[in-house]
Amino acid sequence: RGNLARVQHILLVLSGKGGVGKSTISTELALALRHTGKKVGILDVDLCGPSIPRMLKVQDRDVHQCDSGWVPVFVDQDKSISLMSIGFLLEKPDDAVVWRGPKKNALIKQFISDVAWGELDFLIVDTPPGTSDEHISTVEALRPYKPFGAVLVTTPQAVSVGDVRRELTFCKKTGLRVLGIIENMSGFVCPHCLECTNIFSKGGGEELAKHSGVPFLGCVPLDPQLTQSLEEGRDFIQEFPKSSAFPALASIAQQILDGTS
Amino acid sequence: MAEVPGDCPGTSSAQAGSATACQGCPNQRLCASGAAAGPDPAIEEIKEKMKSVKHKILVLSGKGGVGKSTFSAHLAHGLAEDETKQIALLDVDICGPSIPKMMGLEGEQVHQSGSGWSPVYVEDNLGVMSVGFLLSSPDDAVIWRGPKKNGMIKQFLRDVDWGEIDYLIVDTPPGTSDEHLSIVQYLSAAHIDGAVIITTPQEVSLQDVRKEISFCHKVKLPIIGVVENMSGFICPKCKNESQIFPPTTGGAEKMCQNLNVPLLGKVPLDPQIGKSCDKGQSFLSEVPNSPATASYRNIIQRIQDYFGLHHSQEEKII
Numbered sequence: 001r002g003n004l005a006r007v008q009h010i011l012l013v014l015s016g017k018g019g020v021g022k023s024t025i026s027t028e029l030a031l032a033l034r035h036t037g038k039k040v041g042i043l044d045v046d047l048c049g050p051s052i053p054r055m056l057k058v059q060d061r062d063v064h065q066c067d068s069g070w071v072p073v074f075v076d077q078d079k080s081i082s083l084m085s086i087g088f089l090l091e092k093p094d095d096a097v098v099w100r101g102p103k104k105n106a107l108i109k110q111f112i113s114d115v116a117w118g119e120l121d122f123l124i125v126d127t128p129p130g131t132s133d134e135h136i137s138t139v140e141a142l143r144p145y146k147p148f149g150a151v152l153v154t155t156p157q158a159v160s161v162g163d164v165r166r167e168l169t170f171c172k173k174t175g176l177r178v179l180g181i182i183e184n185m186s187g188f189v190c191p192h193c194l195e196c197t198n199i200f201s202k203g204g205g206e207e208l209a210k211h212s213g214v215p216f217l218g219c220v221p222l223d224p225q226l227t228q229s230l231e232e233g234r235d236f237i238q239e240f241p242k243s244s245a246f247p248a249l250a251s252i253a254q255q256i257l258d259g260t261s
Numbered sequence: 262m263a264e265v266p267g268d269c270p271g272t273s274s275a276q277a278g279s280a281t282a283c284q285g286c287p288n289q290r291l292c293a294s295g296a297a298a299g300p301d302p303a304i305e306e307i308k309e310k311m312k313s314v315k316h317k318i319l320v321l322s323g324k325g326g327v328g329k330s331t332f333s334a335h336l337a338h339g340l341a342e343d344e345t346k347q348i349a350l351l352d353v354d355i356c357g358p359s360i361p362k363m364m365g366l367e368g369e370q371v372h373q374s375g376s377g378w379s380p381v382y383v384e385d386n387l388g389v390m391s392v393g394f395l396l397s398s399p400d401d402a403v404i405w406r407g408p409k410k411n412g413m414i415k416q417f418l419r420d421v422d423w424g425e426i427d428y429l430i431v432d433t434p435p436g437t438s439d440e441h442l443s444i445v446q447y448l449s450a451a452h453i454d455g456a457v458i459i460t461t462p463q464e465v466s467l468q469d470v471r472k473e474i475s476f477c478h479k480v481k482l483p484i485i486g487v488v489e490n491m492s493g494f495i496c497p498k499c500k501n502e503s504q505i506f507p508p509t510t511g512g513a514e515k516m517c518q519n520l521n522v523p524l525l526g527k528v529p530l531d532p533q534i535g536k537s538c539d540k541g542q543s544f545l546s547e548v549p550n551s552p553a554t555a556s557y558r559n560i561i562q563r564i565q566d567y568f569g570l571h572h573s574q575e576e577k578i579i
Contacts, residue, residue, distance in 0.1 A: 016357050019327055049323050054468060094474075094475055096473065096476040098442065098480075101408070158362065159363060159535075166356070166399075190496040190498065197532055
């Protein structure tokens with residue numbers, strides 16, 4: 001089984017829609033699992049728009065070669081979170097990766113077979129929006145390693161939920177187990193008057209979960225502090241345990257842990 | 262359509278017909294002969310077809326979920342308010358088509374006529390085309406690799422009976438990949454007037470948008486300007502403004518200054534926008550007094566000015 005031999009559980013984070021928070025949820029989930037003492041790897045297969053290196057403030061680091069392949073970038077001192085992303089392979093951060101499918105597929109295969117992850121409790125695979133080359137290739141290449149399942153991220157409004165319905169069909173067709181749906185950006189609490197406004201409506205994710213018979217993992221509210229901390233690459237879960245988004249993220253991580261035991 | 266091998270090097274590649282993936286492909290001999298390496302004959306056909314289209318605008322963003330489709334839909338609505346103009350809206354987001362829902366056309370189907378596919382009309386002067394009209398159920402996923410998506414885009418450009426059009430607005434998926442390369446290539450002979458680039462204020466989004474701008478430079482696509490969406494949220498109760506997606510690196514304004522591209526405007530977050538899109542209505546006419554509407558109208562005006570100006574410049578050259 002090569003480089004993934006000592007990886008216990010592989011989780012995919014998917015969404016048909018872009019900008020709903022796949023990378024944010026992937027990062028936060030990794031941090032939340034780390035806080036329970038797990039070793040976590042993140043594989044960013046969004047080749048045209050990699051966001052995670054910046055979120056974890058490692059955008060200037062390089063990957064190195066070793067005998068068994070690429071060494072991922074370790075995010076923290078005790079090496080409990082490692083990351084692989086195309087962001088580390090670009091010469092300039094603004095370089096556009098203007099690639100058609102076949103080139104993307106080749107790199108994804110390499111990412112899956114040639115990264116020396118070592119021992120991991122979880123490998124979280126963050127994907128770009130859609131149901132196309134990256135997704136088909138990732139699922140195909142991961143199939144021999146029996147991924148644990150997929151977490152689907154949506155925002156509450158109907159336009160987004162519509163795209164996530166299509167992603168559910170993708171999971172069904174490719175035989176990928178759906179661990180559940182997360183509704184992100186649901187509700188914003190005004191820091192001035194504490195009034196909660198549903199900027200992107202409310203409840204769409206939960207409704208979809210009910211309608212399609214998959215577990216609903218929870219709502220993560222909009223939190224400007226979260227965006228700010230991700231922008232600056234700070235460890236949100238360590239810094240803001242009192243934020244409204246924290247209980248949601250911790251509970252989602254716990255549900256995933258419960259599912260593995 | 263035969264299944265294209267996953268590792269197809271592409272018909273115009275130097276390895277066409279000789280790569281390992283080509284073994285067993287029905288087109289191997291054709292590709293190896295080099296006959297397929299020339300420019301796609303469809304480019305000329307599309308040029309002919311596009312002679313009846315005055316202006317072509319691409320709506321792009323490296324990042325997903327920043328409001329490309331919302332902007333495209335409202336640009337179409339805004340331009341269509343002038344009843345003397347014919348507007349066409351083409352959705353090339355093959356895997357995540359949002360335009361049918363936003364235009365209130367969910368469940369509509371395209372019809373075949375002697376002169377090609379007929380677009381679906383919202384108003385007499387506003388026609389829409391999307392892969393969403395070809396799916397039988399909202400759960401249908403289009404699980405296609407690049408070559409099939411490209412074939413679909415080619416068909417949209419060559420085989421849709423648009424008629425005489427003043428503005429063709431093309432809404433794209435996020436990224437800089439197959440769909441983007443294809444639309445630019447297929448329209449290369451027909452000439453694209455320019456691209457409007459959408460972003461949100463935070464750096465995580467801007468870093469993808471910079472990539473999109475470098476894509477535009479690479480493929481020599483003029484940039485009409487950048488729109489900053491979701492910039493600031495005004496609480497409906499206390500009227501105080503919050504930065505939900507904080508511009509920690511100066512937002513679109515700073516990026517535009519650095520990269521020397523025009524900023525067309527900023528649109529604040531308004532929960533009404535999302536609601537109107539979900540209901541398939543035009544936000545511009547539903548909530549005419551919102552600051553976001555004013556901002557949208559201002560941006561649409563600037564885009565019209567861009568075409569007025571460029572049009573007269575072209576005439577001068579001639």
